Amino acid sequence: MGTTKSQDKTNHLKTLGQGGQTEYQLEGPHSGILETFPNNFPGRPYIVNVEFPEYTSLCPMTGQPDFGTIIMEYVPDQRIVESKSFKLYMFAYRNHQSFMETIANTMLDDFVKALDPLWCRVKGLFSPRGATTLHVFAEHFKVDAPNIAEVRSVVSEWKRENNRHGA
Template sequence: MTTTKSQDKTDHLQALGKGGETTYQLEGPHSGILETFPNNYPNRPYIVSVEFPEYTSLCPMTGQPDFGVIVMEYIPKERIVESKSIKLYFFAYRNHQSFMETIANTMLEDFVEALDPLWCRVKGLFSPRGATTLHVFAEHFDTKAENIEEVKTIVSEWKQEASRHSS
């Protein structure tokens, strides 16, 4: 059997390790955990959606665990986030104490710093606590992008399609 290889540039990636050795950086969440690689299609706006259904962190007041689903969506410009590093990034929140609103906005800032995307949205769909469900949506547009109107149209259509499937 012949093995083929894509044009993806992966030599610099560390989180996956080599030969089964994975580097875990769980001392706390930070944008440095997120590894990226070049986007092979920077002239084609497309959406990447990553859903992490096993999210946990700690309430800063009670220390009790918060659970939820984190969905990170973005239109890449020059960089794409490597999926194992995003999982490690989410794992880094397990012993982190913060309010849910702060978490979604901090994640958005970290993704924007690591990726410099045309558009990015973090959806924190947190499990009910005390009979209250909290969903936090934080969003960023690169308003300086030449094709920002095209990006906004793509995002609007994406949101409409997603809302049809969630109803």
């Protein structure tokens, strides 16, 4: 029995490299690390949920490590994020110093820049430090999308069904 190949267009992807070699960009987080490929179902609002439970960065005041889970949820328009590039983007935060609120909002800005999604939410579920747990949620809707009412309905239902961590 032979192998089959989907209709996904992947020729332009660079992160995975040739022969499986990974191209690491360690100069810090930026939207250019995120690679995308075409959405084969642009007229259908559906949710993509990507979780990264091994997130680390550094406190800008103490230099101490912060840990957490980053969850990116989005309704794609024309582009989908390539998952390995998402992982490398998260790795780029390891030596980055920033407050958690800034991190979640910067990630949202980078995802919106790379994907131009119909909707996107970043959930930063940070591990307790000093007996205090901090969760940061940042959200974006593409308000000029022609099917924004349908997108909002899909997102609302998703939130109802997946109400983890209070949002």
